[in-house]
Amino acid sequence: MNLCWEGRCEVDIPDGGLGVVAAGDLCASYSRKRPAEFRYPSGRYRGVELFVNDRVAEEPAFSLLDTGDNAIRRIAREAGPAAVLTEDAELNGHMERLAALLDANDGAMAEYEVLGLLLGLQRRDLSTAKPRFLLTRAQMGMAAAARDEMERALSARHDARTMAAAFGVSATSLNEYFTRAYGSTIATYLRRRRMEEAATQLAQGAKVTEAATYVGYANPSKFAAAFKKAYGVPPREWKHASGMGLRSV
Incomplete structure (x- = not known):
């Protein structure tokens, strides 16, 4: 059980x-x-x-x-x-x-x-x-391959239609398989993982612009908005709070 x-x-x-x-x-x-x-x-x-x-x-x-x-x-x-x-x-x-x-x-x-x-x-x-x-094993394999592709390069542009075409299925079908396996669409998964990695980079001392670039954001303002939506605070505030936590250990 x-x-x-x-x-x-x-x-x-x-x-x-x-x-x-x-x-x-x-x-x-x-x-x-x-x-x-x-x-x-x-x-x-x-x-x-x-x-x-x-x-x-x-x-x-x-x-x-x-x-x-x-x-x-x-x-x-x-x-x-x-x-x-x-x-x-x-x-x-x-x-x-x-x-x-x-x-x-x-x-x-x-x-x-x-x-x-x-x-x-x-x-x-x-x-x-x-x-x-x-899911069939083939469908799970497609979902896993899409996830692995994103994890290998979180900063790269990943499009569900391009991924799906490589498997010979529609973007709708691939997103359905992916959602069943991982609980979200490909775009939502990528956004969450980028913000998680950015939060790690900030906690390790990276500048906000460096963290943004690291996860594929050329526009710091768009990165800041996406980060605040994910974590409830701007990236600078997160970085400061993480630094305070590290210093208090």
Whole structure:
């Protein structure tokens, strides 16, 4: 089980491509070996991952689960390759408390939280809980290639139509794949990453004009406006505040 707090998580769906789990989603998936299928397209991910061995259903502490056939296996069968529940406050609460308990090394209470989570999963119709976002491997490959191209040169001009033409698809299609994988359009992603890199440059002592040029802005005024929109303060103010923070360490 994988609860996403921030970013995106990619899950293999056999014969169905790739499911993308977004913030607020809990994904239940099944594998006969420790999954290698959780991947993080954007590299920006916070969440909780829980691996439950089906043998726990045989332990006395889990006797409240349905009797008969192994309850964990039944949940897995109903979920299929992957079941995604969106903004489920009860289940997400169990996962969040589990994270806190495991951080506190409280295994006994964590065990009962796992029981509560599994009981909750038994009450849901997991057969209808399909991932909101599905991509084929080819589509994910296009989105990843577009991201890599931007990350290699944030200051360069990147146009979705040019990128899409190289893949033989429309800009609309490429933006759709990219949004499913990374949570925003190509233009929005590039703008955010440029501002993040500019903020890093300013914090490291770069002048405002230097930071602007570094991320591809020839016009300092346009850079200042974009930076303030992203961070709520002008770049000079950010630079000053970052310098004060460094000096106070």
